[in-house]
Amino acid sequence: MQVVIIGGSDAGIAAALRVRELDPDCEVSVLLADRFPNYSICGLPYLLGGDVADWRDLAHRTREDLEATGMQLLLEHEAVRIDTDERAVHARASTGAEHAVSYDRLVIATGAGPVRPPWPGIDSPGVHVLHTMDHALDLQDVLDESGAGSAVIVGAGYIGLEMAEALLQRDIRVTVLQRGPEVLSTVDASLGAPVREELVRRGASVCTGTAVTAIEETGGGLRVLEEDGREWDGQLVLVCVGVQPTTDLAVAAGAKTGERGAIKVDQQMATSLPATWAAGDCAETHHRLLGRARYLPLGTTAHKQGRVAGENAIGGRRRFEGSLGTQVVKVFDLVVTRTGLRDQEAREAGFHPRTVHVVCDDHKAYYPGARHLHVAVTGDDATGQLLGAQIVGHRSSEVAKRIDAVAAALHARLAVDELNDLDLSYAPPLGSPWDPLQQAAQQWLRET
Numbered sequence: 478m479q480v481v482i483i484g485g486s487d488a489g490i491a492a493a494l495r496v497r498e499l500d501p502d503c504e505v506s507v508l509l510a511d512r513f514p515n516y517s518i519c520g521l522p523y524l525l526g527g528d529v530a531d532w533r534d535l536a537h538r539t540r541e542d543l544e545a546t547g548m549q550l551l552l553e554h555e556a557v558r559i560d561t562d563e564r565a566v567h568a569r570a571s572t573g574a575e576h577a578v579s580y581d582r583l584v585i586a587t588g589a590g591p592v593r594p595p596w597p598g599i600d601s602p603g604v605h606v607l608h609t610m611d612h613a614l615d616l617q618d619v620l621d622e623s624g625a626g627s628a629v630i631v632g633a634g635y636i637g638l639e640m641a642e643a644l645l646q647r648d649i650r651v652t653v654l655q656r657g658p659e660v661l662s663t664v665d666a667s668l669g670a671p672v673r674e675e676l677v678r679r680g681a682s683v684c685t686g687t688a689v690t691a692i693e694e695t696g697g698g699l700r701v702l703e704e705d706g707r708e709w710d711g712q713l714v715l716v717c718v719g720v721q722p723t724t725d726l727a728v729a730a731g732a733k734t735g736e737r738g739a740i741k742v743d744q745q746m747a748t749s750l751p752a753t754w755a756a757g758d759c760a761e762t763h764h765r766l767l768g769r770a771r772y773l774p775l776g777t778t779a780h781k782q783g784r785v786a787g788e789n790a791i792g793g794r795r796r797f798e799g800s801l802g803t804q805v806v807k808v809f810d811l812v813v814t815r816t817g818l819r820d821q822e823a824r825e826a827g828f829h830p831r832t833v834h835v836v837c838d839d840h841k842a843y844y845p846g847a848r849h850l851h852v853a854v855t856g857d858d859a860t861g862q863l864l865g866a867q868i869v870g871h872r873s874s875e876v877a878k879r880i881d882a883v884a885a886a887l888h889a890r891l892a893v894d895e896l897n898d899l900d901l902s903y904a905p906p907l908g909s910p911w912d913p914l915q916q917a918a919q920q921w922l923r924e925t
């Protein structure tokens with residue numbers, strides 16, 4: 478059987494590895510538009526900030542590791558057309574030569590691209606986006622060669638914040654512009670506020686409530702303009718305002734699309750096209766609590782969906798069990814994280830959400846080094862079902878692993894009082910007999 482995979486990043490390689498693992502007799506060809514198979518794009522901010530010295534270190538696996546599994550990698554081969562009747566992908570190599578690659582089964586893993594708002598000046602030299610290794614290498618060249626002294630980052634989502642840290646680490650003056658009232662709109666404003674304070678404490682200017690309308694070239698740099706007349710200057714501008722699924726190829730072949738234009742898939746990651754599966758940022762994601770598709774482009778999801786798509790492409794019946802939107806970001810010494818639904822999302826989905834916020838110590842106060850954790854727990858007032866949690870705290874406070882316990886509880890559809898029943902670990906330097914999560918759960922139950 479010949480399996481062709483379009484896309485050689487998280488989802489595509491996960492699919493290819495799974496096929497080769499399950500059936501070493503299957504021929505697997507992976508087409509990539511670029512020359513970076515299986516690189517961690519999640520690591521790009523750490524390359525640009527200097528924590529990772531060499532871009533090659535960002536490879537999850539080397540090209541040789543991948544080829545040793547028996548997959549064929551066709552680098553710099555852009556798929557330009559899918560012919561579902563003749564079951565072939567037409568690809569253009571970097572030489573310009575076009576040829577067809579036949580398939581019995583096809584996996585589309587073309588990912589996403591950064592949103593470039595239609596602002597005048599968006600294409601000016603010095604305006605950057607960050608989604609691929611090529612974007613990162615371009616930006617790194619600029620930083621290394623011209624030594625930009627100032628930058629304006631538009632968008633304070635997790636990529637904007639990670640890049641603010643990266644550029645501050647390089648002693649660049651950073652201004653972060655955020656449209657909403659607080660940075661990191663994926664968490665409640667009371668959890669975003671400490672992140673903004675941390676950025677300011679580290680030297681960034683942060684302006685919320687800004688609606689950028691244009692970018693202008695000035696003599697020595699760029700000026701970002703807002704509708705109410707405010708303006709910010711920088712030698713470079715980094716636009717981090719979200720991503721959109723890359724679906725032109727699939728759509729031209731007749732694939733149905735859904736949420737935010739992503740490829741419509743069922744829980745087996747099958748598309749509406751014959752013998753074709755899709756995974757990762759190009760596809761919809763089944764949300765486990767909502768029981769319906771959402772668009773949640775994340776690396777964790779891409780890996781899982783790719784594995785499911787690969788298995789099912791060769792006859793498996795694996796289901797993608799769903800995402801909970803679990804996310805985490807580190808900004809200097811602070812970690813902020815969430816899983817499940819926040820109040821408004823839950824209400825829109827027909828739940829009766831109530832959220833409590835507690836601030837407690839990450840471990841017993843008598844043991845040196847205790848720090849405050851801010852924990853928010855959301856449950857359904859009508860049924861007691863646990864719906865979500867958010868935490869912000871110091872990076873030494875096991876913030877990410879604590880949210881993972883909530884993600885596991887949500888996956889198992891536990892109630893808030895069952896979160897309180899969980900046998901979580903405890904030693905004084907690491908926690909409390911009642912973990913901060915359970916202290917928040919108890920507060921939620923008390924207020925019922």
Ligand SMILES: Cc1cc2nc3c(=O)[nH]c(=O)nc-3n(C[C@H](O)[C@H](O)[C@H](O)COP(=O)(O)OP(=O)(O)OC[C@H]3O[C@@H](n4cnc5c(N)ncnc54)[C@H](O)[C@@H]3O)c2cc1C
Pocket residue numbers: 483484485486487488489508509510511518519520521522554555556557586587588589590607608609636723726756757758759774775776777778779
């Ligand atoms: C800076 C940054 C930081 C991030 N940090 C995190 C994080 O901390 N945690 C997290 O969970 N997620 C994070 N993400 C998101 C995560 O990286 C993505 O969700 C994930 O990489 C998506 O993988 P993918 O394989 O679906 O798509 P992509 O990584 O977008 O890859 C798409 C692939 O398709 C190929 N392709 C596209 N079109 C064609 C074509 N026509 N022909 C051939 N090949 C084609 C591309 O060359 C590429 O190989 C981050 C993203 C960025 C940009």
